[in-house]
Amino acid sequence: MKGIGVSPGIAIGKAFVLQRQEALMTGVLLSNETEILQEVERFDLAVNRAVHDIETLTSDRNHTLQDDELAVLETHIELLTDPQIRADIVEKIETEKKNANDALIEVIDNFVLIFESMDDEYMRGRSIDIKDISRRILGRLKGQRETAAPAFGPDTIIIAEDISPSDTITMDIKHVVGFATQAGSKTSHTAIIARSKGIPAVAGCGEALGGITTGDLIILDGSNGLVYVNPDQEIMDAYLIKRTAFRQQRAQLLALKDTQAITTDGEKITLSANISGADDMAEVFDKGGEGVGLFRTELLFMGRDSFPSEDEQFEFYKNAALQAKGKPVVVRTLDIGGDKHLPYFNLPAELNPFLGYRAIRICLDRKDLFMSQLKAILRASVFGDLKIMFPMISGLQELRQAKNILGEAKSELLRDAVAFNAGIKVGVMIEIPSAAITADILAKEADFFSIGTNDLCQYTLAVDRMNEKIAHLYDPFNPGVLRLIKNVIEQGCQNNIHVGMCGEMSSDPLATLLLLGMGLKDFSMSAAAIPAIKNIIINNSMAKAKEIQHKVMAMDSSEKIMAYLKEATQ
Amino acid sequence: MISADYIITAAEGMHARPATALVRLVKNFKSTVSLKKGDKVVKLNSLLNILSLMIKGGDTISIIVEGDDEADAAAAIDLFFNEQLKGL
The missing domain is CATH 3.20.20.60 (Phosphoenolpyruvate-binding domains)
Structure with missing residues (x-):
């Protein structure tokens, strides 16, 4: 299957398919002023808790974060408390009598649409941050706590529709050797994180990725944007050699990159x-x-x-x-x-x-x-x-x-x-x-x-x-x-x-x-x-x-x- | 009211990271701060609104500060665009 190689290298491992709960509308309408006031309060409380979740994550000493990961989380706190998002949601609750869940989904969908239609690849990629904070608030509205990240075995290749900043930050990444996503491009979050950690990744694989189930044997070629599912021995042998060669070459390159050219x-x-x-x-x-x-x-x-x-x-x-x-x-x-x-x-x-x-x-x-x-x-x-x-x-x-x-x-x-x-x-x-x-x-x-x-x-x-x-x-x-x-x-x-x-x-x-x-x-x-x-x-x-x-x-x-x-x- | 124009010297423009820093800076002041690019004006308290302006490296923007502590706020914003932005 072919996608866009967004982080070079070869990964061979077992698939782990990341399932995401679909955000569903409830269709509930509020009946009086008291309910409306309560619903706005409930929204504010959910936001506060979501902010608190992130703050806990950043202060967790067992979980050292890189600078760029911290920056992403800071941005998410700003988005969670964004006055524009709150104003739009409160207006929907007050005038359309929607509950916080439905108002949030509609407002976020609208912003996602705006960002996805921008003529700048970086900004299109930001829609994932907006979806990410929306999931956090929705989870808190339903009273769910932060779900613990799944544990992976060694040599795991993550298969997902797209991977959000929260995913990669909470994920136990040390066993992850590759990422393959349906959506995304060279500037999407998955790509940036994968490159910064030197993990091979292929984005934009499309619907075909849906056929993969957890446990499938995967070869992922991040240099050429290729994904093989349960490959035959011949392909496997060829890629084992390619992987060794790539690792050696990368080690040499890395050793030289920041070395000054001095005789x-x-x-x-x-x-x-x-x-x-x-x-x-x-x-x-x-x-x-x-x-x-x-x-x-x-x-x-x-x-x-x-x-x-x-x-x-x-x-x-x-x-x-x-x-x-x-x-x-x-x-x-x-x-x-x-x-x-x-x-x-x-x-x-x-x-x-x-x-x-x-x-x-x-x-x-x-x-x-x-x-x-x-x-x-x-x-x-x-x-x-x-x-x-x-x-x-x-x-x-x-x-x-x-x-x-x-x-x-x-x-x-x-x-x-x-x-x-x-x-x-x-x-x-x-x-x-x-x-x-x-x-x-x-x-x-x-x-x-x-x-x-x-x-x-x-x-x-x-x-x-x-x-x-x-x-x-x-x-x-x-x-x-x-x-x-x-x-x-x-x-x-x-x-x-x-x-x-x-x-x-x-x-x-x-x-x-x-x-x-x-x-x-x-x-x-x-x-x-x-x-x-x-x-x-x-x-x-x-x-x-x-x-x-x-x-x-x-x-x-x-x-x-x-x-x-x-x-x-x- | 104080207003000033700036050229964005960061190559990537106002990406999430610098925009977050700017929103947080502005929160320290009581004044209302607005950002103008072309004919669009947004309040500088919303990260989403700043991002939606798609400010790129080399763009010229205007900042308008209005309120009791406008002199201090304008000075801090001046420092942000002329010095700090490059490092973000």
């Missing part, structure tokens, strides 16, 4: 990530990334039929800045042309598109497009640590032109009294050989460099990396490419500007020590690659990296270089 002789290296949108930030932090070395802005421009407005762009960059939580984000201005086309922007067919009208060349030509992007980035810069990077700069003249337009964008915002970070850092993506060779000149007028090895390699070797026939000639370890990279890093260091790398080479374990030896201090790559590179850095020294670099730069072919690096990295 054995104390050199701190920054590992950041390449992203395409704000949504990628969660994974970046998950994998131990310290910021964003390359924010590709093309995603916003693709899959639509006209250019995004300045305001749309502002929202896009602002979200990324907010999600980065104060960590640096290098925003690369529009990089279209070459192999990236926009359906609404007609680029004439060219013989050599990679040598043609693309990236900064389009932006300098179409100043209107460039201005709106720069203004949007500047406006977003008050929400985080944004930096601007120009792609495909071939020399100083282009950098100056681009900076002039940035200056105009700033003046317009100043004139309109719009806030922006006036000191925003401006850098150059080094991916054209002429820029790499004149790094000493560019460094005088740029705040930072970031080496884009993919294009730098293809331009230096005159190899089209899309052409399969010559793909084998595309070789980042070619001595010519390495000399260019080394020059950029050295010139950056000599001129005291920050040098990073955001191309594929920065995620190649074979290149890590060599680049370290050249003096590179900032590696940016896809988030998934960070742990492996970090592992190399923390197990090696700068002294060793420098020695490797010396040897490599004296070698005359990439075959020798790669063979040597393979040996040295082991």
Whole structure:
């Protein structure tokens, strides 16, 4: 059965189906003023008792709660005593003569409906909190005490329509190895709790989950959103192996996540990530990334039929800045042309598109497009640590032109009294050989460099990396490419500007020590690659990296270089 | 009456946790405090009403404080939006 994998990992265990009492209407109507007064009192008393139940839970010393669980319970106390809910219920009791039970169900249903129709996934998920407090009051209205949580055997997989915060808090979770729910999504309570406790979970399985009974053997694949009920031996064997592999991998990842990338002789290296949108930030932090070395802005421009407005762009960059939580984000201005086309922007067919009208060349030509992007980035810069990077700069003249337009964008915002970070850092993506060779000149007028090895390699070797026939000639370890990279890093260091790398080479374990030896201090790559590179850095020294670099730069072919690096990295 | 505008600097916006803290803060004062987003105004004593405004990171909202201790209340709310919200 297929659902949404909301917390990765593999769980194998016995099902426990969590039954929930349906809230039923009674249809009772109150007959006089005295009954109405009594009913309001009865409601208030039930609320007080429900609040007391939660307070008992939070002060129970046998039951240590995590910070986020405490926060949920505090929120529930606020909801229980919410004046809006009480006012609506009292009105129903007084004017419609309903009893507290029925008034509560109707009022809660109404709020649940409002929240479930919101266009924000987080807020839709809050309906579960409202249902949760409603169950507490209903239970107290009926005079029930808090029912004791069921005891589970080892390796229990909880099967439920949905799992409420109260469930997970009162549940004896130490034997629970997995959750599968009919409803829910990545931001539902089940998902958040499961991820924070490292328990695999699958949500949104739908009605099919109803066929499971307590005691069924279950395999739950939280990475791929799969649930197997009473699987055959073949599937079981495969998953036993997968589970072991996943556990090992997770242990390694966890051990590395909060470790700083420092060499054995104390050199701190920054590992950041390449992203395409704000949504990628969660994974970046998950994998131990310290910021964003390359924010590709093309995603916003693709899959639509006209250019995004300045305001749309502002929202896009602002979200990324907010999600980065104060960590640096290098925003690369529009990089279209070459192999990236926009359906609404007609680029004439060219013989050599990679040598043609693309990236900064389009932006300098179409100043209107460039201005709106720069203004949007500047406006977003008050929400985080944004930096601007120009792609495909071939020399100083282009950098100056681009900076002039940035200056105009700033003046317009100043004139309109719009806030922006006036000191925003401006850098150059080094991916054209002429820029790499004149790094000493560019460094005088740029705040930072970031080496884009993919294009730098293809331009230096005159190899089209899309052409399969010559793909084998595309070789980042070619001595010519390495000399260019080394020059950029050295010139950056000599001129005291920050040098990073955001191309594929920065995620190649074979290149890590060599680049370290050249003096590179900032590696940016896809988030998934960070742990492996970090592992190399923390197990090696700068002294060793420098020695490797010396040897490599004296070698005359990439075959020798790669063979040597393979040996040295082991 | 004191009124002030704030930009929400927390990435997630006014989620349950910060909204709970805000409702509890306001309870310490006698003044009536309202929150305005766009053309919607709610009293700041109801968590449900705050959540239903779906306030997101980067949104601008207005706070209106009215009552005997409005100066103190406004100062506390100011501190909440400018300093504390980021840590919640």
